[in-house]
Amino acid sequence: MRKLLVTGSSGLIGSEVVTFFSSDGWEVNGVDNNMRKDFFGAQGDTSWNCDRLQERIKAFRHHEVDIRDRSRVLDIVTEIRPDAIVHTAAQPSHDLAALRPFDDFDVNAVGTLNLLEAARRACPEAPFVHMSTNKVYGDAPNRLNLVEKETRWEYADPEYANGIKESFSIDNSMHSLFGASKVAADVLVQEYGRYFQIPTCCLRGGCLTGPNHSGVELHGFLSYLVRCNLEGRTYKVFGYKGKQVRDNIHSFDVAQFMDQFIQAPRVAEVYNLGGGRDNSISILEAFNLIEQISGKKMSHEYIDQNRKGDHICYISDLSKMRAHYPKWDITKDLRATFVEIYKSWYQRTA
Numbered sequence: 001m002r003k004l005l006v007t008g009s010s011g012l013i014g015s016e017v018v019t020f021f022s023s024d025g026w027e028v029n030g031v032d033n034n035m036r037k038d039f040f041g042a043q044g045d046t047s048w049n050c051d052r053l054q055e056r057i058k059a060f061r062h063h064e065v066d067i068r069d070r071s072r073v074l075d076i077v078t079e080i081r082p083d084a085i086v087h088t089a090a091q092p093s094h095d096l097a098a099l100r101p102f103d104d105f106d107v108n109a110v111g112t113l114n115l116l117e118a119a120r121r122a123c124p125e126a127p128f129v130h131m132s133t134n135k136v137y138g139d140a141p142n143r144l145n146l147v148e149k150e151t152r153w154e155y156a157d158p159e160y161a162n163g164i165k166e167s168f169s170i171d172n173s174m175h176s177l178f179g180a181s182k183v184a185a186d187v188l189v190q191e192y193g194r195y196f197q198i199p200t201c202c203l204r205g206g207c208l209t210g211p212n213h214s215g216v217e218l219h220g221f222l223s224y225l226v227r228c229n230l231e232g233r234t235y236k237v238f239g240y241k242g243k244q245v246r247d248n249i250h251s252f253d254v255a256q257f258m259d260q261f262i263q264a265p266r267v268a269e270v271y272n273l274g275g276g277r278d279n280s281i282s283i284l285e286a287f288n289l290i291e292q293i294s295g296k297k298m299s300h301e302y303i304d305q306n307r308k309g310d311h312i313c314y315i316s317d318l319s320k321m322r323a324h325y326p327k328w329d330i331t332k333d334l335r336a337t338f339v340e341i342y343k344s345w346y347q348r349t350a
């Protein structure tokens with residue numbers, strides 16, 4: 001039986017990866033210490049998701065391990081000797097990173113180094129898939145020429161019609177401390193690929209979403225927005241007239257890309273992984289879509305101050321992913337994704 005090691009296995013992407021690979025016959029070992037609860041309080045608790053996986057999936061083993069614990073990480077990777085590693089554990093919020101910079105860097109950068117070094121020693125041939133972020137580009141995408149449309153900002157330059165490519169600079173911009181710790185991890189993952197010839201890739205995520213997100217105000221915007229609508233809570237919009245654009249990808253489509261990479265790995269690759277133009281939406285447009293689905297009016301408050309470094313318009317160009325892995329494509333459109341998130345919150349909060 002092929003063995004997978006997934007970090008952050010109780011989170012949005014990690015739990016999808018557990019489900020995806022175990023249903024494909026893999027033995028899946030998950031590493032998570034529910035640090036999302038420590039970061040975001042009770043609403044960020046992911047233990048419900050861990051319990052769900054343990055109840056439903058026979059070939060799943062949960063390990064309560066902190067990826068900052070270097071010797072335990074080394075032990076567990078040596079003991080399991082996985083055939084592939086998917087690394088999704090992280091501190092994921094900009095604002096929180098500014099409040100807890102040491103925790104942010106220790107989890108995102110040092111935790112990633114701990115895993116890479118353990119992999120190099122125990123299983124250097126195993127593909128290593130790392131969840132990076134589009135925040136490695138910092139706020140440089142905000143310097144692109146934009147045009148204001150009725151409900152969204154849009155790229156003015158035809159060069160960006162399909163979105164932002166992997167060749168975009170990660171340098172000379174404001175990243176937030178979160179973006180900086182993720183840059184460190186991203187470069188380390190590339191370096192372990194190039195320097196040691198380990199099959200690694202960095203997936204620079206746009207907005208990753210899905211029914212199993214424990215969305216909170218500081219992280220997981222669609223999940224949180226849908227929850228606010230369902231519970232009649234007021235959603236705060238921070239600047240840019242609510243016309244800021246995000247491209248959203250369902251966690252299932254993330255997992256199926258990881259599967260394609262693991263089947264035919266390459267060395268030190270980088271991909272912009274998002275929903276692409278078809279799955280892009282502004283906050284105002286998202287309000288409209290959830291109102292259509294739930295039949296409930298969205299309550300929101302506008303704060304005329306954008307979050308520091310927040311992207312005005314970000315769309316991932318998916319052409320490199322599609323060229324390298326032609327069997328992969330987006331399977332879940334925005335409406336289907338919204339409906340799944342809505343149903344999940346309905347059940348979880350019932």
Ligand SMILES: NC(=O)c1ccc[n+]([C@@H]2O[C@H](COP(=O)([O-])OP(=O)(O)OC[C@H]3O[C@@H](n4cnc5c(N)ncnc54)[C@H](O)[C@@H]3O)[C@@H](O)[C@H]2O)c1
Pocket residue numbers: 007008009010011012013014031032033034035036037046065066067068087088089090091092107111131132133134204205206207208209213214220
């Ligand atoms: N969700 C998004 O919109 C988005 C966008 C771009 C990139 N990403 C990246 O994708 C990855 C996964 O994101 P997600 O949305 O699934 O996050 P998530 O918060 O839902 O899941 C992360 C999991 O990691 C666990 N974790 C945190 N610190 C840990 C530690 N020290 N040891 C062990 N486990 C720990 C948390 O408890 C949580 O269950 C992250 O690297 C994130 O930066 C996410």
